Amino acid sequence: MFEDLKLSSLPRRRLLSAAATGALGAAAYAAGARAEVRIDITRGRVEPMPIAIPSFPGTTPESTQVGKDAAAVITADLERSGLFRPLDPKGFLQEMSSLDVQPRFTDWRALGAQALVQGVVEAQGTGQMRIAFRPWDVFGGQQINNGKAYGTQPENWRRVAHIIADEIYTAITGESGYFDTxxxxxxxxxxxxxxxxxxxxxxxxxxxxxxxxxxxxxxxxxxxxxxxxxxxxxxxxxxxxxxxxxxxxxxxxxxxxxxxxxxxxxxxxxxxxxxxxxxxxxxxxxxxxxxxxxxxxxxxxxxxxxxxxxxxxxxxxxxxxxxxxxxxxxxxxxxxxxxxxxxxxxxxxxxxxxxxxxxxxxxxxxxxxxxxxxxxxxxxxxxxxxxxxxxxxxxxxxxxxxxxxxxxxxxxxxxxxxxxxxxxxxxxxxxxxxxxxxxxxxxxxxxxxxxxx
Amino acid sequence: MKLRTLTTVVAAVLMLAACNSKPKPQAAAAAASSPPPAAAPVAPRGPAPDSIEYFNTVVGNMVHFDFDKYDVTAADQSILRGQAQWLNQYPARTVTIEGHCDERGTREYNLGLGDRRANAVKAYLVSLGVNASRIKTISYGKERPLCVVSAEDCWSKNRRGVSTVQ
Missing domain, CATH: 2.120.10.30 (TolB, C-terminal domain)
Known part of the structure; x- marks a missing residue:
């Protein structure tokens, strides 16, 4: 199913196989419910929303590096939008070592984070990588939505990171994004x-x-x-x-x-x-x-x-x-x-x-x-x-x-x-x-x- | 012929002197800084009358426009009469007229304005008997300034029509 595809030339539907990561634990996101974490970008000056984006853990050295780089690209996209204030990872109290880890919301609240992006990069036997993320409403203690997972060639990680940044932007502002451009x-x-x-x-x-x-x-x-x-x-x-x-x-x-x-x-x-x-x-x-x-x-x-x-x-x-x-x-x-x-x-x-x-x-x-x-x-x-x-x-x-x-x-x-x-x-x-x-x-x-x- | 051309240039200089807002065309500078060829009858100096250099420096290859305008002014008419005379005298020559603008406009509008300016020059030359088939035009908009100081003195130099003979 996955071909060796050149990034720049590809329609998104061929580049990626996307799937929801699904709900997690008791704090599962209720489908259709409006997330509490929300920025209204039609107002004038907006106080940027504090957001925590830990490095996405990998399952191999290569996927670990991709996870680190992808988190950095997502962080930079959201920061440049002026709507988000990504927090310094040095202050993070909890290691989000896999997608199965339940966030300790008190720890993230202590940093002032209103939103948290949890992610993972899994190396797959085919040479593909699966990059998944899940956005959290820290104050509400629940998922903002189910998140998504993307299967792709490793060299496409940067584009996947922009797509994830667009997803987060959309989840929190209600507007479509513009980072995968x-x-x-x-x-x-x-x-x-x-x-x-x-x-x-x-x-x-x-x-x-x-x-x-x-x-x-x-x-x-x-x-x-x-x-x-x-x-x-x-x-x-x-x-x-x-x-x-x-x-x-x-x-x-x-x-x-x-x-x-x-x-x-x-x-x-x-x-x-x-x-x-x-x-x-x-x-x-x-x-x-x-x-x-x-x-x-x-x-x-x-x-x-x-x-x-x-x-x-x-x-x-x-x-x-x-x-x-x-x-x-x-x-x-x-x-x-x-x-x-x-x-x-x-x-x-x-x-x-x-x-x-x-x-x-x-x-x-x-x-x-x-x-x-x-x-x-x-x-x-x-x-x-x-x-x-x-x-x-x-x-x-x-x-x-x-x-x-x-x-x-x-x-x-x-x-x-x-x-x-x-x-x-x-x-x-x-x-x-x-x-x-x-x-x-x-x-x-x-x-x-x-x-x- | 040479004398008539010079008379034209002198007339242009006089007209320019009366009009401070226009930049000095190269022809005027050349006429002012070098003695007229008639004064050195034994060994005439300067470019040959049929040369491109002569056209550029003695006849004058440049006219100027007011902001967002393309009309050929009286001073410009004088220079263009000299150009037409020269082109009619050397019918093997062809000319490309470049239209240029200052930086105080948007890129695309200035392409349209430069095209207008080049065609205004062309129309004037054609009215003086130069065959239209010998004249090409090209607009550079604001992309090829002569002068990059952001002040009217410089902008007025950039709002120009340049006749390049081949």
């Missing part, structure tokens, strides 16, 4: 006047970093397909800026469409069958939709203005975009056939709005705002009808928000003045928990993948 971005190096730009990809925590292009061509604005297996991006290959498709696993690239001039600003449709983009002709940029199955294109806007950065709603029934047809760049929404074009942003003091991106939940559109009174750039969100604008991050230059798949966290890039450093940051939708995403060098144009299927 990747980020594709533009790695920048060299002088600003002649910058080397490469496509790069990494796990959301910075692990498994690699470059997808060699820097021979200027590349910009990568975006994931909904399967996270393909990227659409802009390349200046042969000095013609055009939209390309890139298959991450095969490395195969192909130009998209047959536009006479520059094509740019691509994004996939939610079903992955289309790409919406801008194409420029004689200095005028309009929005087109490319059908990836028929390779036919359809013009959606026809206006003597810069119509660009189109983006689908998660249901795929609307497109938001930016246009300067009103004199300055503002946000618009239209139907996917180009009808019903309606302006939704009305910047005061000449403020421009750009790079709209629809939240995966559908309730908000994230944007870049700039050139207003104070000259700063902002990352913000508004409802799809333009109401309820909130600014989340600001700086000399902040740009290009991308959503975590649960619609609760945004990533963007920020540039320091005078050609200074360019880095990726994440921030919660609440406006709190701003974090730098560590990259080997300068970084821009992040695109957050969906949860890896």
């Amino acid at each position: 990747r980020v594709v971005y533009i790695a920048e190096s060299g002088p600003q006047t002649n910058r080397l730009k490469r496509l790069a990809i990494m796990d959301q925590d910075g692990a498994n970093h690699r470059y997808l292009t060699d820097g021979a061509n200027l590349v910009l604005t990568p975006r994931f397909s909904p399967t996270a297996q393909e990227i659409t991006y802009l390349s200046f290959f042969r000095n013609v800026p055009r939209v390309y498709l890139f298959n991450i696993d095969s490395g195969r690239q192909e130009v998209l469409g047959d536009f006479p001039g520059m094509s740019y600003a691509p994004r996939f449709s939610p079903d992955g069958n289309k790409v919406v983009l801008s194409a420029a002709l004689n200095g005028n940029s309009d929005i087109y939709e490319m059908d990836l199955r028929t390779r036919s294109s359809r013009r959606l806007t026809d206006n003597p203005s810069i119509d660009t950065t189109p983006c689908y709603s998660p249901r795929g029934d609307q497109i938001c975009f930016a246009s300067d047809r009103g004199g300055t760049q503002q946000l618009y929404v239209m139907n996917t056939d180009g009808t019903g074009q309606q302006r939704i942003s009305f910047g005061q003091n000449r403020a421009r709005y750009a790079t709209p991106v629809w939240s995966p939940r559908g309730d908000l559109i994230a944007f870049t705002r700039y050139a207003g009174n104070d000259g700063n750039f902002y990352i913000g969100v508004m409802k799809p009808d333009g109401s309820g604008e909130r600014l989340l991050a600001q700086g000399f230059s902040v740009e290009g928000p991308t959503w975590a798949p649960n619609g609760r966290v945004l990533m963007y890039f920020a540039q320091s003045p005078n050609g200074g450093r360019v880095r990726l940051y994440s921030i919660d939708l609440t406006g709190y928990n701003q974090r730098e995403i560590l990259t080997p060098g300068d970084a821009s144009d992040p695109a957050w993948s969906p949860l890896i299927p």
Whole structure:
């Protein structure tokens, strides 16, 4: 049943065999009951929940190491979310030496832990490992849920750890997670006047970093397909800026469409069958939709203005975009056939709005705002009808928000003045928990993948 | 021909002097720092009139734009008249016009704006008789600044159209 599978390319259902670990002892979790341990992440600032994540014990030296490393990855994921405060394992009073050990809740309460993650890594005869976990409500003295077990090749441990972190996040917040995801971005190096730009990809925590292009061509604005297996991006290959498709696993690239001039600003449709983009002709940029199955294109806007950065709603029934047809760049929404074009942003003091991106939940559109009174750039969100604008991050230059798949966290890039450093940051939708995403060098144009299927 | 070109450049310098907000194009700097070829009739110095160097330094290969604008200003028109004249004189030459922007805009919008700027330059050259088939355009948006100081003086230098002759 278990094949030797390559991590990056695999659908989750083939990578893992998951099963509930089952209930344990008298404190068994009652199915359907709401755990008492809960974080409401829709509130503003949240006091991070103290959580204990002991190393997962193994049954062999190798599985013991995996258990230690997996616990560290889970700990780091939950810590970066800003919602959890993992406790220092040095203070732990009880050794959780197997999944059969019943937690001594008084010991964990004494440390202030509200939640406890119990796990184990079992080496199996097939060369597989079985990684299991069980989350506990320390104050309630009961399981939060039944937990899960995953059978996998040992080298996939890191991905399993992210999946477990997502499970814990979901168990405690009620929201889907975002740790089993990747980020594709533009790695920048060299002088600003002649910058080397490469496509790069990494796990959301910075692990498994690699470059997808060699820097021979200027590349910009990568975006994931909904399967996270393909990227659409802009390349200046042969000095013609055009939209390309890139298959991450095969490395195969192909130009998209047959536009006479520059094509740019691509994004996939939610079903992955289309790409919406801008194409420029004689200095005028309009929005087109490319059908990836028929390779036919359809013009959606026809206006003597810069119509660009189109983006689908998660249901795929609307497109938001930016246009300067009103004199300055503002946000618009239209139907996917180009009808019903309606302006939704009305910047005061000449403020421009750009790079709209629809939240995966559908309730908000994230944007870049700039050139207003104070000259700063902002990352913000508004409802799809333009109401309820909130600014989340600001700086000399902040740009290009991308959503975590649960619609609760945004990533963007920020540039320091005078050609200074360019880095990726994440921030919660609440406006709190701003974090730098560590990259080997300068970084821009992040695109957050969906949860890896 | 050379004298007429120089007259054009001098006119451009005078117009620029009256307009402090625009950066000095390279043509003006070249004209100001080197003696006119007519002053050295025995052994003319400087690049040959049909050379790329001549185009870049004497005719002037660069025009500039206001923030978020793409209209060809009066000073730019003067430089572009010189470019058109040179291109019409050397019909074997082709030209690629690069459109560039400052850092005070988003990456993708600036690609569109740079494309607009390059095409505005192209349209002006075509209006002066240069065959459109000899002119390519490319937008670099804000990806290839000349100057990386975050101040208007530098931004105004980066908002440019560059004519690169081949």
